[in-house]
Amino acid sequence: SKIFELFFRYRLELSLSDTAVQCGISESQIKPILEKLTEREWLFFSKRKKTYSYGMKLLPFTRENVLKAELVRQFTPIMRQLSTVCNQGTMLNFLEGVKSVCIQKINANNSIHIATRVGGESPLHAGSSSRVLLAYAPEAVRASILSSPLKKYTPFTITSPEELNKSLFEIRRTGCCCSVEEMNPGASSVSCAILDESNNILAALSIIGT
Numbered sequence: 001s002k003i004f005e006l007f008f009r010y011r012l013e014l015s016l017s018d019t020a021v022q023c024g025i026s027e028s029q030i031k032p033i034l035e036k037l038t039e040r041e042w043l044f045f046s047k048r049k050k051t052y053s054y055g056m057k058l059l060p061f062t063r064e065n066v067l068k069a070e071l072v073r074q075f076t077p078i079m080r081q082l083s084t085v086c087n088q089g090t091m092l093n094f095l096e097g098v099k100s101v102c103i104q105k106i107n108a109n110n111s112i113h114i115a116t117r118v119g120g121e122s123p124l125h126a127g128s129s130s131r132v133l134l135a136y137a138p139e140a141v142r143a144s145i146l147s148s149p150l151k152k153y154t155p156f157t158i159t160s161p162e163e164l165n166k167s168l169f170e171i172r173r174t175g176c177c178c179s180v181e182e183m184n185p186g187a188s189s190v191s192c193a194i195l196d197e198s199n200n201i202l203a204a205l206s207i208i209g210t
Helices: 001-011 015-024 027-039 054-059 064-088 128-136 139-146 160-176
Strands: 043-046 052-056 090-095 099-106 122-123 175-182 188-195 201-209
Touching: 001 015, 001 027, 001 052, 001 139, 015 027, 027 175, 043 201, 064 099, 064 201, 090 128, 099 128, 122 128, 128 139, 128 160, 128 175, 128 188, 128 201, 139 160, 160 175
Parallel strands: none
Antiparallel strands: 043 052, 090 099, 090 201, 099 122, 175 188, 188 201
């Protein structure tokens, strides 16, 4: 299940050694499994880069869409209530690969309009919901983001890997995150982590306003 999580849900591209580290077993143990999955076209092996990534034959085995639908079903009433009480927009985001994906949003009548559409993607380093998802993502996902250039969207976007890593530590400590104009001028948000019984991230719930 760890292999399916790494390669399909998080859409990672990993070498043999990186996969072994993430799964907590030796290379000699994981290699036959990866080779078998590649043979069945459930994984794709790049001979040039010596890395594995997900293959399309994994698609029928994912429960990702079922999980997203259930999260939307359960949290939409809560989001509507929060939006009414706070008179602010609310949004529900899901970690998909190395992006944050909006799976539900509620716009308040007298508040800032949430421009992000349902299905829209956002980078993981900018904005409160994205950083919540990144904070609880597997180590390989965090390492991928921290080692990549961090695009600056506004003067308030975090672009320092050290500062971002410090923020992620604080989010894991508190379970929530605040953002002020990191993605869009004039927009602020507060997000909290939605976790399962094993403290794995399911989604991020946000209140968005000015």
